Amino acid sequence: MKRTPQWIVGGAVAAAAALTLSGCGGSSFDDEAGADQDGSAPLSILIGSSGDAETAAVKEAVAAWSEESGTDAEVTVASKLPEQLAQGFSSGKPADVFYLSTDLLAGYASNGSLLAYGDDLENKDDFYPTLVESFTYDGDFYCAPKDFSTLGLIINTDLWTQAGLTDADIPTTWEQLASVSQRLTTPEHAGLAFGGEYARVGAFMASAGGGLVSADNTEATANSDANVQALDYVKQQLAAGTFSYAKDVGAGWGGEAFGKGLAAMTIEGNWISGAMQNDFPDVKYRVAELPEGPGGKGTLQFTNCWGVATDSANQEAAVELVQHLTSTESQLAFASAFGVMPSIQSAAEDWKSENPDFVAFLDAADYAQGVPTVDGSADVITDFNAKLESLKSSEPKAILDEVQTNFEALLADAN
Amino acid sequence: MSASPAPAGRPGVRRRGIRSGEAVSGWLFVAPILVILGLFLAVPVGMALWVSFSDWTGRGSPFSSNVNFIGVDNYAALLSGGGLAEQDFGTSLRNNAWYVVFVVPLQTALALLLAVLVNRGVLRGRGFFRTAFYFPSVTSSVAITVLWLFLFGASGAVNKLLSYLGVEGPNWFSDPRGIVHNLLALVGVTEGPAFLTGTDALGVSLWQWLAGPSVAMFALILLAVFTTSGTFMLLFIAALQNLSEEVDEAAMVDGASSWQRFWRITLPQLRPTLFTVLTLGLIGTWQVFDQIYTGTQGGPGKTTLTPAYLSYTSAFGAQDWGRGAAIAFVLFVIIIAFTLLQRWVLRDRAVSKRRMRGYEIPAAAAGSAIGAGAAVASRSTDGTGNSGKDLS
Numbered sequence: 001m002k003r004t005p006q007w008i009v010g011g012a013v014a015a016a017a018a019l020t021l022s023g024c025g026g027s028s029f030d031d032e033a034g035a036d037q038d039g040s041a042p043l044s045i046l047i048g049s050s051g052d053a054e055t056a057a058v059k060e061a062v063a064a065w066s067e068e069s070g071t072d073a074e075v076t077v078a079s080k081l082p083e084q085l086a087q088g089f090s091s092g093k094p095a096d097v098f099y100l101s102t103d104l105l106a107g108y109a110s111n112g113s114l115l116a117y118g119d120d121l122e123n124k125d126d127f128y129p130t131l132v133e134s135f136t137y138d139g140d141f142y143c144a145p146k147d148f149s150t151l152g153l154i155i156n157t158d159l160w161t162q163a164g165l166t167d168a169d170i171p172t173t174w175e176q177l178a179s180v181s182q183r184l185t186t187p188e189h190a191g192l193a194f195g196g197e198y199a200r201v202g203a204f205m206a207s208a209g210g211g212l213v214s215a216d217n218t219e220a221t222a223n224s225d226a227n228v229q230a231l232d233y234v235k236q237q238l239a240a241g242t243f244s245y246a247k248d249v250g251a252g253w254g255g256e257a258f259g260k261g262l263a264a265m266t267i268e269g270n271w272i273s274g275a276m277q278n279d280f281p282d283v284k285y286r287v288a289e290l291p292e293g294p295g296g297k298g299t300l301q302f303t304n305c306w307g308v309a310t311d312s313a314n315q316e317a318a319v320e321l322v323q324h325l326t327s328t329e330s331q332l333a334f335a336s337a338f339g340v341m342p343s344i345q346s347a348a349e350d351w352k353s354e355n356p357d358f359v360a361f362l363d364a365a366d367y368a369q370g371v372p373t374v375d376g377s378a379d380v381i382t383d384f385n386a387k388l389e390s391l392k393s394s395e396p397k398a399i400l401d402e403v404q405t406n407f408e409a410l411l412a413d414a415n
Numbered sequence: 416m417s418a419s420p421a422p423a424g425r426p427g428v429r430r431r432g433i434r435s436g437e438a439v440s441g442w443l444f445v446a447p448i449l450v451i452l453g454l455f456l457a458v459p460v461g462m463a464l465w466v467s468f469s470d471w472t473g474r475g476s477p478f479s480s481n482v483n484f485i486g487v488d489n490y491a492a493l494l495s496g497g498g499l500a501e502q503d504f505g506t507s508l509r510n511n512a513w514y515v516v517f518v519v520p521l522q523t524a525l526a527l528l529l530a531v532l533v534n535r536g537v538l539r540g541r542g543f544f545r546t547a548f549y550f551p552s553v554t555s556s557v558a559i560t561v562l563w564l565f566l567f568g569a570s571g572a573v574n575k576l577l578s579y580l581g582v583e584g585p586n587w588f589s590d591p592r593g594i595v596h597n598l599l600a601l602v603g604v605t606e607g608p609a610f611l612t613g614t615d616a617l618g619v620s621l622w623q624w625l626a627g628p629s630v631a632m633f634a635l636i637l638l639a640v641f642t643t644s645g646t647f648m649l650l651f652i653a654a655l656q657n658l659s660e661e662v663d664e665a666a667m668v669d670g671a672s673s674w675q676r677f678w679r680i681t682l683p684q685l686r687p688t689l690f691t692v693l694t695l696g697l698i699g700t701w702q703v704f705d706q707i708y709t710g711t712q713g714g715p716g717k718t719t720l721t722p723a724y725l726s727y728t729s730a731f732g733a734q735d736w737g738r739g740a741a742i743a744f745v746l747f748v749i750i751i752a753f754t755l756l757q758r759w760v761l762r763d764r765a766v767s768k769r770r771m772r773g774y775e776i777p778a779a780a781a782g783s784a785i786g787a788g789a790a791v792a793s794r795s796t797d798g799t800g801n802s803g804k805d806l807s
Contacts, residue, residue: 082731082732083731086473086730086731086734089473089474089475090473090474090475090476090477092475092476104734107472107473107733107734108474108734110472111472111473111474111734112474113473113474247569247586247589247715248569248586248589249569250568250569250570250586375734376733376735378732378733379499379500379503379732379733380499382713382717383499383502383503383717385714386591386713386714386715386716386717387716389589389591389714389715389716390591390716406498406499409498409499
């Protein structure tokens with residue numbers, strides 16, 4: 001084996017190269033405080049867009065700010081936002097301003113990637129308090145809610161009148177919902193179809209007075225009696241055939257089932273307006289608030305925020321830009337461009353008068369419940385969703401007990 | 416390579432003279448590829464290995480001073496954590512194991528069958544069939560997955576076809592029930608015995624381990640067989656064309672039927688190719704990702720979750736980079752272990768004494784008693800022996 005020494009030499013060279021390379025990577029990102037500040041550094045903005053309308057609206061708003069402030073800013077549309085964010089953070093050069101979802105907040109906040117700028121905003125008291133709570137981690141208000149959505153009951157008005165129902169029949173209680181859904185169920189279509197996942201079924205838990213975790217995300221409450229009652233109700237209706245999951249009627253989501261006429265009602269958020277306009281322009285529908293459960297009114301809300309990176313070279317300008325993007329004026333422009341609801345209360349009246357048909361969504365803001373934001377909750381919810389798929393044949397209490405255990409484990413890790 | 420004997424066979428004498436510069440130029444020539452491989456293969460693998468033992472959170476370099484070595488914590492959480500991480504990992508291994516159990520034998524058998532069919536001289540339009548069978552392999556797996564989603568939709572073409580046969584097809588991609596459980600349910604078994612439901616392995620009860628692939632996963636199994644059989648068919652065709660016809664003819668002279676010739680002459684000679692196909696199949700199936708990513712995202716009911724996909728979601732979704740890397744390395748170990756096992760099973764063995772006895776001419780039975788069967792058997796030993804010699 002005369003060649004062995006040469007292999008060793010080769011290996012040593014490779015190892016040395018590897019160490020040099022990794023050494024380069026290691027040294028420059030050690031400082032905890034973030035990048036050195038430079039007031040004239042250009043900003044990069046990373047967004048996950050729902051379509052051309054959203055991209056154009058954001059670009060326009062950013063360009064207007066850029067002109068006014070004299071700071072260059074460029075908007076990039078990510079095809080896979082979480083991946084591109086992760087790549088940015090690991091390279092130490094993340095986008096300065098970016099969309100951030102509630103389930104990623106805790107992870108990025110806890111490792112110091114995010115700048116907690118929420119309290120510096122002039123309009124911080126104008127945001128809906130439940131939205132602020134969704135973006136508060138460890139007592140700090142991290143980032144400004146960009147906009148939000150709530151769930152409502154979407155009704156196909158043609159099928160509604162065909163079944164002999166009138167405005168007076170719009171359900172306001174669980175019992176009424178079950179009975180109108182039964183009347184609307186025909187061999188051709190289901191009465192009410194919605195996605196078999198926490199993001200829809202959870203609305204029933206909210207209106208039963210429950211929730212997976214307490215409002216401040218510190219306590220697991222998944223197996224509360226209210227939640228069991230809600231799942232029992234949904235299970236009963238699924239078994240009776242009055243409710244269906246979208247998948248069971250052959251649709252990918254509630255909006256598709258509704259648009260294709262496979263269901264007379266569905267539970268979806270305000271994003272449905274875009275889908276109906278683009279894909280099913282002929283279907284006439286109206287939006288009602290979700291019926292009250294034993295715990296009163298309840299629905300879920302979903303939101304994203306404008307995250308600012310600690311590693312941004314121009315944090316001051318980044319926060320200024322967010323201030324501009326969350327102003328009443330910008331938010332109303334976004335609302336009319338791609339159908340979102342403004343995250344600030346002062347824009348509510350304007351929005352309602354511009355969108356009279358969707359008032360029910362914004363009215364729900366008063367009682368809407370945020371989704372859990374504990375670090376790792378996305379995994380638990382995925383697991384919960386998997387179990388909800390077979391709710392019809394499972395024991396609700398057993399499902400919720402497992403979710404409870406999983407959340408308790410997360411919260412024990414977090415504290 | 417390093418095992419080949421050194422060209423200068425005299426021990427103790429250093430090579431000098433005209434060949435002294437060879438080693439240097441040799442290294443010079445391989446340097447570019449070594450650097451490229453090192454940079455894009457060795458370094459990332461090394462980094463991933465480190466990440467799997469660290470608490471890196473995805474911010475900054477994994478080698479920065481605030482990333483700590485946490486020992487085997489990430490691995491422990493997967494293999495004995497008792498939490499959701501272990502359950503998910505167990506579920507993904509269960510799903511993928513069933514996928515492998517179905518896909519590898521099916522695709523190998525189908526590939527071999529197709530290869531033998533299109534390799535026959537009598538078949539007209541061989542070129543056409545060869546292309547047709549190979550076609551799914553050259554199509555992008557994303558495109559095929561989307562096609563599959565349509566075909567196997569609740570009201571898709573497959574269910575339509577089944578309805579003509581009077582069968583009500585399942586809602587394929589949203590049916591989480593395991594097919595073994597479904598079969599058991601047909602004979603009235605819906606609850607597992609207590610020793611199966613009560614015992615857990617990796618957070619999943621043994622009864623659930625035995626559930627079989629879900630209906631959704633089964634659709635993906637068909638997809639994999641459909642797309643990869645063509646590739647392996649090519650390998651088999653190449654191998655078949657290399658076989659010498661004399662051996663086959665000799666068997667024919669001995670009176671072996673075509674079935675016997677296939678099993679006892681052709682197949683043993685194909686063993687090296689069979690090993691390649693099985694190994695590639697095993698590696699490919701344990702790493703299944705695209706179909707899950709574009710098609711089902713792990714649903715329904717987590718029954719199409721696979722380790723590769725779980726590794727991806729743990730890292731990029733849950734920001735748990737250490738766990739994601741640890742899953743990748745456990746998967747690596749699994750693949751290596753199976754490949755070694757398979758090498759051992761398919762190794763060349765000396766013909767055992769028991770089998771050898773069948774080929775010896777019994778002293779009592781002379782001449783006419785030696786049937787065609789024994790002759791065929793002796794030929795088949797030749798086949799095996801030859802291929803063994805070629806390998807060594």
